[in-house]
Amino acid sequence: MKRNELKHAFKLAFPHTIPVLTGFLILGIAYGVLMSSKGYPVIYSVLMSAIAFCGSMQFVAITLLTTLFNPLEAFLLSLMVNARHLFYGISMLEKYKGFGKIKNFLIYTLCDETFSLVSSVTPPENVEKKYFYFAISFLDYSYWIIGTFLGGVLGSFITFNTTGLDFVLTALFVVLFIEQIRIKQNRVYGFLGIALGILSLILFGASNMVIPTMISVLIVLLVWRKWVCN
Structure with a gap:
């Protein structure tokens, strides 16, 4: 089975x-x-x-x-x-x-x-x-x-x-x-990731942008979930 x-x-x-x-x-x-x-x-x-x-x-x-x-x-x-x-x-x-x-x-x-x-x-x-x-x-x-x-x-x-x-x-x-x-419902998150990635690139440079981008995405999504989705 x-x-x-x-x-x-x-x-x-x-x-x-x-x-x-x-x-x-x-x-x-x-x-x-x-x-x-x-x-x-x-x-x-x-x-x-x-x-x-x-x-x-x-x-x-x-x-x-x-x-x-x-x-x-x-x-x-x-x-x-x-x-x-x-x-x-x-x-x-x-x-x-x-x-x-x-x-x-x-x-x-x-x-x-x-x-x-x-x-x-x-x-x-x-x-x-x-x-x-x-x-x-x-x-x-x-x-x-x-x-x-x-x-x-x-x-x-x-x-x-x-x-x-x-x-x-x-x-x-x-x-x-x-x-x-x-997928329509994913677009806001996709463009949010792009925006935060560009911001991290400007602030930290190409060689150091990955971790700041991931941390900022996590924080923003947690805030979004708490204040927008609830």
């Missing part, structure tokens, strides 16, 4: 993950190619994606792995790059409540794209929520690993200029953002 429920959940979840599928395959291939261009075999790229699974930080890690290693600098940089997951995790506590052992996997595989889907897609009535969310998380996780594997293999046989490949990560975020603001 459980196997049938999971199969049904994957069937219903797959159409929602198609944008992530296309983005992660391209992005994963780019990452695999970049790793290969630095001399790392396919298995290292795949293990990095399967264990670390941190998208943008994996691209940053390529530089860290190919220069003089500084553990403290790597830790602080990882913390800053992935600080946004603190906010994602907090917002998912209630949604993932009571999911049992599946919750551990959902937490481990939570990324920007999965968060975007899980927070905006309502599970169909004929499927259990935890299986539906598990299917989305597992599919997105698999797309990234498969893309990395393909990129590592291609990078072993094809040599070309890899300059600009890491921009596909930014492109994927833009596509996901556009998909979100196409």
Whole structure:
């Protein structure tokens, strides 16, 4: 019975993950190619994606792995790059409540794209929520690993200029953002995020704007929820 429920959940979840599928395959291939261009075999790229699974930080890690290693600098940089997951995790506590052992996997595989889907897609009535969310998380996780594997293999046989490949990560975020603001009720939050991002850019500069932007967005949304939505 459980196997049938999971199969049904994957069937219903797959159409929602198609944008992530296309983005992660391209992005994963780019990452695999970049790793290969630095001399790392396919298995290292795949293990990095399967264990670390941190998208943008994996691209940053390529530089860290190919220069003089500084553990403290790597830790602080990882913390800053992935600080946004603190906010994602907090917002998912209630949604993932009571999911049992599946919750551990959902937490481990939570990324920007999965968060975007899980927070905006309502599970169909004929499927259990935890299986539906598990299917989305597992599919997105698999797309990234498969893309990395393909990129590592291609990078072993094809040599070309890899300059600009890491921009596909930014492109994927833009596509996901556009998909979100196409929904009318999400537009005010989307443009609010843009405004606060620009303000943080002006005040803190491009290299220090991410964390101030996330904190300001959280504060504004909390105030909005308290005074406007109640």
